[in-house]
Amino acid sequence: MADSPRRDRGDSDRVQNTTQPQPAVPHERQQRPADSNSRRVYNGAQIPVDLRSMNSRYSLNEQFASSRQEFQFGDEDEDEDEDESDSAEPTQETPPVSTAGAAAGLEEEFSQDIQDISDAEISQLLQANEDGFADHYTLLGLSRVPPPTASQIRAAYHRLSLAFHPDKQPQYLKDAAERHFARLRLAYETLAEPRKRVIYDVQGEEGVRIEYGQGGAMGPGGESKMQLSSVKTMNAEEFKRWFLGVLHRRERSAIEALVNHHSKFSMRLDASDTLMGQTRGFRSSDGVEISLPTQYLRLQEVGVDSSFTIPLPKLGRLFETPVSSLRQSFQSQSVPLTEDDEMVSNDCADALGPSVPELVITGGISAGFNEVIATMPQRDISLAPYFNRTYAIASHQVGFGAALQHTFPQLLGNGNGNSIASLLQGTGFRLETSVLPLQAYTLLSVDKSVCIIPNTTPFGVSVTTIVKDSLRLRPPDLLISIQRVLGLRGNPRGYFIWASGENEWPSSISQSLSGAAHSNLAYMVRWATQGRKVPMVKLGADWGFNREAIGDDDDVNGAPSSGTNVSVQAQAGSTELVVSYFCDIFSKYTEPPVRSRVSNSGEVLPQPTGPPVHRSRGTLLEVEARIGFPASLGASITGRRLIGTFSSVGLTIGVAQSWGLYCSFSWSRLKQNISIPVALIPLEDVTTSAVLLAVGIPWALYTATEFAIIRPRIRSKRRRFLKAQRAKLRLNIAKKREEAQQVVALMHPSVEHRQAQARRSGGLVILSASYGTKGKDGVLVDVTTAVASLVDAEQLNLPRSVDRNKLTGFWDPVPLSSKVLVAKYLFGGKEHFVEVGENQSLVIPSRAHELR
Numbered sequence: 001m002a003d004s005p006r007r008d009r010g011d012s013d014r015v016q017n018t019t020q021p022q023p024a025v026p027h028e029r030q031q032r033p034a035d036s037n038s039r040r041v042y043n044g045a046q047i048p049v050d051l052r053s054m055n056s057r058y059s060l061n062e063q064f065a066s067s068r069q070e071f072q073f074g075d076e077d078e079d080e081d082e083d084e085s086d087s088a089e090p091t092q093e094t095p096p097v098s099t100a101g102a103a104a105g106l107e108e109e110f111s112q113d114i115q116d117i118s119d120a121e122i123s124q125l126l127q128a129n130e131d132g133f134a135d136h137y138t139l140l141g142l143s144r145v146p147p148p149t150a151s152q153i154r155a156a157y158h159r160l161s162l163a164f165h166p167d168k169q170p171q172y173l174k175d176a177a178e179r180h181f182a183r184l185r186l187a188y189e190t191l192a193e194p195r196k197r198v199i200y201d202v203q204g205e206e207g208v209r210i211e212y213g214q215g216g217a218m219g220p221g222g223e224s225k226m227q228l229s230s231v232k233t234m235n236a237e238e239f240k241r242w243f244l245g246v247l248h249r250r251e252r253s254a255i256e257a258l259v260n261h262h263s264k265f266s267m268r269l270d271a272s273d274t275l276m277g278q279t280r281g282f283r284s285s286d287g288v289e290i291s292l293p294t295q296y297l298r299l300q301e302v303g304v305d306s307s308f309t310i311p312l313p314k315l316g317r318l319f320e321t322p323v324s325s326l327r328q329s330f331q332s333q334s335v336p337l338t339e340d341d342e343m344v345s346n347d348c349a350d351a352l353g354p355s356v357p358e359l360v361i362t363g364g365i366s367a368g369f370n371e372v373i374a375t376m377p378q379r380d381i382s383l384a385p386y387f388n389r390t391y392a393i394a395s396h397q398v399g400f401g402a403a404l405q406h407t408f409p410q411l412l413g414n415g416n417g418n419s420i421a422s423l424l425q426g427t428g429f430r431l432e433t434s435v436l437p438l439q440a441y442t443l444l445s446v447d448k449s450v451c452i453i454p455n456t457t458p459f460g461v462s463v464t465t466i467v468k469d470s471l472r473l474r475p476p477d478l479l480i481s482i483q484r485v486l487g488l489r490g491n492p493r494g495y496f497i498w499a500s501g502e503n504e505w506p507s508s509i510s511q512s513l514s515g516a517a518h519s520n521l522a523y524m525v526r527w528a529t530q531g532r533k534v535p536m537v538k539l540g541a542d543w544g545f546n547r548e549a550i551g552d553d554d555d556v557n558g559a560p561s562s563g564t565n566v567s568v569q570a571q572a573g574s575t576e577l578v579v580s581y582f583c584d585i586f587s588k589y590t591e592p593p594v595r596s597r598v599s600n601s602g603e604v605l606p607q608p609t610g611p612p613v614h615r616s617r618g619t620l621l622e623v624e625a626r627i628g629f630p631a632s633l634g635a636s637i638t639g640r641r642l643i644g645t646f647s648s649v650g651l652t653i654g655v656a657q658s659w660g661l662y663c664s665f666s667w668s669r670l671k672q673n674i675s676i677p678v679a680l681i682p683l684e685d686v687t688t689s690a691v692l693l694a695v696g697i698p699w700a701l702y703t704a705t706e707f708a709i710i711r712p713r714i715r716s717k718r719r720r721f722l723k724a725q726r727a728k729l730r731l732n733i734a735k736k737r738e739e740a741q742q743v744v745a746l747m748h749p750s751v752e753h754r755q756a757q758a759r760r761s762g763g764l765v766i767l768s769a770s771y772g773t774k775g776k777d778g779v780l781v782d783v784t785t786a787v788a789s790l791v792d793a794e795q796l797n798l799p800r801s802v803d804r805n806k807l808t809g810f811w812d813p814v815p816l817s818s819k820v821l822v823a824k825y826l827f828g829g830k831e832h833f834v835e836v837g838e839n840q841s842l843v844i845p846s847r848a849h850e851l852r
Contacts, residue, residue, distance in 0.1 A: 136187035163750035262671035268301035303366030357406035403432035501535040540567025798842040
């Protein structure tokens with residue numbers, strides 16, 4: 001049978017004073033309740049009864065419990081106990097358990113070796129130390145999923161407002177009542193108003209204050225004031241779509257402020273003289289041999305590329321306009337639009353995840369350098385002549401271009417069926433052309449997902465054509481790329497690429513286009529100077545690696561993992577096989593925080609529980625090998641490491657046919673990149689020892705830095721952090737316990753009255769409820785009043801999604817532990833008993849709980 005309170009008498013059974021804080025209430029309200037037992041044990045878990053002084057009189061009050069013999073009363077009811085002592089039901093005696101045992105166990109848990117604590121426990125520790133109040137749903141005893149109705153919100157507020165109203169509280173509890181009632185009213189006003197509720201579900205209480213404040217979406221000067229149609233006329237679903245569109249545009253603007261300007265700087269250096277230890281010689285015009293001093297680094301090439309993006313929202317709205325409307329606007333003379341007419345309407349600009357056309361302006365310059373040595377003979381011809389060494393630009397390239405790009409989104413629901421956006425939905429295009437130099441090129445690229453068989457993974461098809469010369473002279477280049485996910489979880493991904501190369505029109509077509517034989521001089525000169533692109537076929541696959549996870553892209557879907565990429569490329573005269581392997585060493589990345597609150601489909605993304613746990617950043621290692629036929633070999637090893645949220649540095653050691661042994665230093669932040677390759681040793685002088693030294697020295701230096709400096713520093717910071725968090729948690733336990741006592745004291749009269757009425761009518765009466773951990777070192781705290789306050793219409797439904805630690809009147813005696821909720825109740829005059837775990841719902845009354 002359930003644990004029944006046994007009969008206790010005398011002063012020896014009074015609750016002992018503890019060091020934990022007590023509520024500031026009169027002495028008569030702090031007396032031990034009639035049914036409490038300071039030495040009770042449930043399933044080996046000690047049950048502190050400090051809270052019983054605030055909540056037990058309602059459940060075992062003589063007004064509705066005198067008809068049952070097992071309910072006994074304490075000191076102030078001593079006379080009634082004397083009369084009923086002979087008829088009381090016998091209960092099993094339990095040995096006394098010291099209250100110091102639980103505290104010692106808790107302290108021992110806090111003092112465990114911090115090296116054994118996992119990242120999940122650290123996340124729970126951070127979450128337990130959050131100082132914010134319970135969310136509005138939990139405050140009203142409601143669940144977020146499924147969302148409560150308006151009537152449920154009103155009923156919960158009415159039930160709790162009766163308990164917390166300041167006018168119904170004694171003078172010494174008025175301040176606390178006003179504070180808790182203000183929180184309760186704020187929760188009701190937020191959830192009862194559909195627009196505030198949408199904002200609260202996405203951004204929380206602080207978001208509601210910001211959005212209704214100056215400059216917020218609903219405040220003065222906000223987005224709602226710029227609407228052509230009033231936001232106040234929208235229903236909840238329409239407002240949600242509008243508000244998520246506002247958030248999406250804000251996030252896009254913030255990202256564009258960071259990455260709207262892309263730049264890349266590269267510099268090529270040569271350090272072969274220093275490493276080889278050779279002295280270079282120079283023969284002057286008169287035949288004198290001059291030994292040049294060793295130069296540590298020789299500059300070979302410098303290049304800078306830059307681009308910036310200009311959004312074109314009006315062009316996007318033009319794409320979404322029906323074709324019939326466009327035809328009418330072009331055929332008729334329209335009245336000039338006023339400033340108010342140019343406002344963005346709700347059904348156009350406020351769509352979720354708008355894809356706005358963009359104009360990208362690009363520019364770049366690169367130059368190669370040669371060493372120039374000037375000599376001047378001395379008066380004494382027997383002496384070596386004077387010389388001066390400088391650099392001169394051997395070749396340079398200047399480029400300036402523009403590109404128009406846009407991706408038509410997939411339209412959901414009702415849309416303009418005959419608009420350009422509806423006809424091209426899911427299609428992306430890019431039109432690019434060069435302005436300088438004068439020999440311009442034009443590129444057109446079209447991308448689209450094609451699903452051959454319904455309900456299967458689509459193929460990603462991309463067709464690109466490049467026009468470099470007049471179409472009268474030769475056909476444009478054509479590039480076709482097809483890729484598809486081959487596995488169940490996105491791996492592997494296969495792809496096929498075909499390029500036509502640079503060809504000539506057949507003579508018959510060429511003569512028909514030009515009317516006469518034409519001169520091939522223009523592009524023959526370009527083929528001779530820049531090389532001719534030949535047809536190419538490439539087939540490959542890559543497995544399970546998110547390359548951008550440690551790099552500078554924003555689309556981070558998960559942590560990096562090891563994987564392999566394989567590709568075969570065939571073109572006229574040669575075939576190349578490329579195999580690369582990727583892995584993350586020294587560390588595993590934790591789940592990254594969600595950077596966007598809104599997905600591309602318009603849904604609210606779930607936010608991670610608690611603050612993210614920062615761990616040691618690992619190193620992304622990439623090994624690549626290239627084998628070309630008939631005779632070409634190349635290999636490289638690249639290591640990259642994050643040094644900030646968006647910044648990373650890298651080092652590459654490799655051997656290439658044209659470079660020899662080289663190393664390359666790189667730095668990247670979002671879309672800004674700096675690359676400095678340095679040639680070390682010519683290919684003919686590369687030896688196995690040189691390669692091993694080039695790879696081994698950086699590896700040894702980084703390994704020593706990682707384990708001698710970085711790791712000890714992280715462990716030291718981790719120790720200090722955990723020590724501070726555990727000390728904070730101990731203070732928070734006492735603080736939340738005191739707050740729970742205050743709340744229970746406020747609810748006590750109202751809940752007592754309602755339970756008395758339920759007792760007389762044979763309804764649902766909560767006799768006792770405990771919350772905490774079980775076992776030998778477990779701690780259970782009494783939450784009878786808190787559970788009884790949730791009873792509505794003789795029912796209690798506590799979904800598992802509700803955080804019970806934050807329910808009104810609850811507090812967590814043992815954080816970071818799995819807890820149970822034990823309840824004993826009367827319904828229809830019969831006793832019931834139930835115990836539910838942390839991930840179980842509590843639904844009472846239930847016939848399965850009846851004690852027989």
